[in-house]
Each structure stands twice: as C-alpha cells, then as structure tokens.
Amino acid sequence: MVVLGRRTAFARRNGAFGSVLADELLAPVLSAVVAAGGIPAADIDDVIIGNAVGGGGNVARLAALAAGLPSRVPGMTIDRQCGSGLEAIVLACRLVASGAGSAYLAGGVESCSTAPLRAHRLTSTPGHPDFFDRVRFSPDEVGDPDMGAAAENVADRFGITRERQDAFALRSHRLAVVAQDSGALAGEIVPVRGEAGLVRADEGPRRSLTAELLRRFPPVFRPGGTVTAGNSCADADGAVVVLVTSRRVADSLGLTGYLRFVDSAVTGTDPNHLGIAGAEAARLVLDRQNVASADLARIEFNEAFAAQVLASMDILGIPEERANFQGGALAVGHPFGASGALLVLRLLTQGRASGRAGELSLSAVSIAGGLGVAALWRWDGTVR
16 A cells, blocks of 8 residues: 655756756655655665666665665666556555565656766767667557657547647646645655755646647647647656555554555557557556446546547546646656656545545556556545
C-alpha cells in the first residue's frame, strides 16, 4: 500500500532547475519521505526509481546515498520510459504483496535540462560522434513516429477535434492553478534549491491562458494538423517518491488513510497509435477485476497530449471531466521518469482530502513504442 509521498515542484526544461542534476532533485525527496513517515532508514528494503533519459548508471543508488540512507539500503533504477515512475511503484507494491520486503521508497525522477547528449560511436564522419535526439522504440518497417506525430495519428483515428483538445488543455491549466492557489498541493512539495533559490511551486500552470490564445497556436507536427504546443505537454524536471509498505508497517508507524494496491496491467499496441496504450492497459486491469469505469471515483491519466487522453477516455467510456481533477502534465509539465509516480501521489493527496473507504481509483500512462501501464487502487483507512 502507498502510505505517503512527496515531490519536488515541477519546472520547465531549462527553467528553475536548469542546472540541477537528477540525483540532486531526488535525494531531498527521499529524505523528506523517510522523515515524514517516521520510518527508520535502515528498515527500507530498497529504493526503486524510474528514469528515462538519464546517463545510465543507477540514480536510485546515487541519490539514496546522497540522502543519507545507510549503505546497506540498495537502489534500483528502472526504465519503461514515461511509465517508469508508475512501474516502479507497482513493482514495490508487488514485492510487498509477495513477502519479499515490507518497506520501499519508489517513484521517479527526470532532469530533462541536464540529460546527457546522445551520440553513436559509429560515425558518418571519422573521429566525430553522430548525435541523435531520441532512441528508437520500434523498427522502421513497423513505424516509429515521434510522439507528436503519434498524437496526430490518434486524433485522426478517433476524431478528436482541435477544439476539444484546446478545451481540455485549458481545463488542465485552470485546475492546476486552482489546486496551487488552494494550498492543496503544498503538503506534497519539498522545496529544492534551483537557479534562483528554493523552488516551492510548479512552474508550468499558466494563469493567463485563454481559449482565444490557444486558438492562435499553429500545428507543429503536421501541416493542417490539430496538435499544437498549447495542447501538448512541455518537457520538465522533477522527482516524486512514495513510501510503499505492508499494513503491519503502516500500522506500526501510526499511518492511516492510504492507497491499497489492487492490481495492474501492462500491454502493447500499434506504435503508430501509442497514445491509446494506457487505455488498453486500463481496460485489461478493469476487466480482470470486474470493475466498470463508472465505479471509479478518481482517474489520473498522464497528459502527454490532449488528443491521447481524450481518445483514451472515449475508449474507456469515461467522461473527460471525471479525469485529472487537479490538472496534469499539460499544465505542470512532463518529467518523463517521474510523471507516472505523480499520478499515484495525486490519488493519495485527493484521497486524504476527501477519500471514502473502499472507493476505487485508476492511474494510467501511454508510453513510447506503443506500451501502456495502468494500476487500480482502493482507498483504505481514514484520514488522521
């Protein structure tokens, strides 16, 4: 079960965290979660962290040591691209359920600003590297579109109009601003030093955004298309960590009000329409647990592009107004390895504010290469 969580604010790429490395974002959040939970650091069985565009190595272990965790506490970094943070939390939940351990720090981190440049050793010019922007996720003969082009494919296939995409993007910003102003997110954010001092609030939400302004954005991925910078997420920097424990450990710490892990599913789909894979994973887990979409109290779906979220909601038969009650990546940005973990923290924060015992919630992410991961949760306990 997920018993508590913390995160950094999310900052635009080359913004407030422009020179802050991934481990420097992650370490203070790990420390904050341990302190908030009151759990002895030596009792942590593992630190499991998702990361998508780092330089390799093991940022989970690096940050755990920087956070002052005992050297006996291991660390593991996993990569399922945009689903990495959610996958890390699911893995921790399954390890607890299997009896392999009873307390894990899990989540994700990304520093798009400081991610290493990528280059092939086999070069077109002898002695010089061949730089590239992203790795391949699918063979060319199958199709390996850039994320924006794939969003256009989804919009075309499912009839998601430009107007609907813009309206959903505007909703995301407005809900994120309301959540920020209300103080609903203050308890989950750990201040971390950035370019100009401590960063305490998400950089992305735009107070001045209007429907008229969104209409001015031109399509950026296809002439005559519908996907724009305004209805797409921005790359971001940030870290999210939750504490996953057994019921026995949660009770011993005096923690009440938490997300109980029910089940999860991962699946693949046509990489040319990768944006719907999260919905297909969600359908798998809902069907397996005999849960109707109408039975879900809360849905958090990663907002890489408005088109893919709207198509996914349509597939699942969920009205769009029932998803992402505090906005999403369209507003706060998308630190790839951390975004899936934010979905879980969102559900935890909302549950602590208004959760009712037994209510179900869902988190889902569509992933590069045509993958999707989804997790089903049940609110358990009361808020202390």
